[in-house]
Amino acid sequence: MNRIYIVLLTVVFIFSACSRKETVEPAGNGQLATLSVQFDNIVGAKNLQLNTGVYVNATGETFRISLLQYYISNISVQDANGKAYTVPQDSSYFLVSEENAASQFVKVRVPEGDYQRLTFTLGVDSLRNTMDISKRTGVLDPSTGMDNGMYWSWNSGYIFFKMEGASDAAPADPSGQHKFRYHIGGFGGYSAPTINNIKTITIDLRPAGVAKVRSGREANVHLLVDVMQVFNGRTKVSIAQNPTVMFSNFSTGIADNYAEMFTHDHTEN
Numbered sequence: 001m002n003r004i005y006i007v008l009l010t011v012v013f014i015f016s017a018c019s020r021k022e023t024v025e026p027a028g029n030g031q032l033a034t035l036s037v038q039f040d041n042i043v044g045a046k047n048l049q050l051n052t053g054v055y056v057n058a059t060g061e062t063f064r065i066s067l068l069q070y071y072i073s074n075i076s077v078q079d080a081n082g083k084a085y086t087v088p089q090d091s092s093y094f095l096v097s098e099e100n101a102a103s104q105f106v107k108v109r110v111p112e113g114d115y116q117r118l119t120f121t122l123g124v125d126s127l128r129n130t131m132d133i134s135k136r137t138g139v140l141d142p143s144t145g146m147d148n149g150m151y152w153s154w155n156s157g158y159i160f161f162k163m164e165g166a167s168d169a170a171p172a173d174p175s176g177q178h179k180f181r182y183h184i185g186g187f188g189g190y191s192a193p194t195i196n197n198i199k200t201i202t203i204d205l206r207p208a209g210v211a212k213v214r215s216g217r218e219a220n221v222h223l224l225v226d227v228m229q230v231f232n233g234r235t236k237v238s239i240a241q242n243p244t245v246m247f248s249n250f251s252t253g254i255a256d257n258y259a260e261m262f263t264h265d266h267t268e269n
């Protein structure tokens with residue numbers, strides 16, 4: 001095989017992995033079908049590669065990312081007539097982890113239909129934060145470790161977004177490592193100061209493709225999640241100045257930034 005042929009094959013493979021050509025039949029009478037929402041984590045123009053990828057933020061600080069996890073919950077979709085369907089709440093909590101490829105495909109059951117809008121929460125709503133542990137199952141269960149360290153045991157609820165990594169810009173910690181740690185949560189509950197970092201995100205799917213949900217297929221809404229926004233959004237975050245951000249007033253600036261991470265790249269129907 002000559003080199004051009006190999007390049008062509010590669011290009012064909014890349015595009016075929018993310019598109020389908022068959023026509024989609026009209027929707028049936030409200031039977032439930034699977035909608036997949038893909039959270040494809042990137043850093044600026046680059047793919048996110050845990051530990052090995054090297055990135056530079058707007059402040060000019062070079063960093064690597066070693067951990068990225070966030071909760072997606074309370075998913076709803078809206079069709080062309082403005083009719084909304086909200087996934088039953090008990091089936092609507094997901095923990096997206098860069099370490100776990102399967103977790104990046106959030107799958108919900110919604111009635112067959114063509115959906116123009118997708119809405120979800122980044123974080124965990126305040127009601128669920130304060131429910132009895134028996135109502136906080138699956139990825140919300142701190143007693144089983146399924147929450148992957150995303151729960152603050154001191155009455156402040158869940159960590160919605162956790163990103164950690166290394167940067168020479170960060171001061172050395174007692175073990176001599178230069179790390180940054182952003183653990184962002186706060187549901188406006190009874191902890192003082194009151195901080196609410198729950199973000200509701202609505203995405204218009206029309207420009208990059210509505211989701212045609214049908215049984216027997218699996219429409220996939222492919223979102224890009226640019227974590228560079230955490231540093232480069234409206235609040236410019238310097239690792240040198242803020243190597244560790246947890247439950248503090250500054251966390252609200254990071255949360256405003258992470259609300260802007262999501263763009264819709266395309267839909268595979």
Ligand SMILES: [Cu+2]
Binds near residue numbers: 017019268
């Ligand atoms: Cu895709």
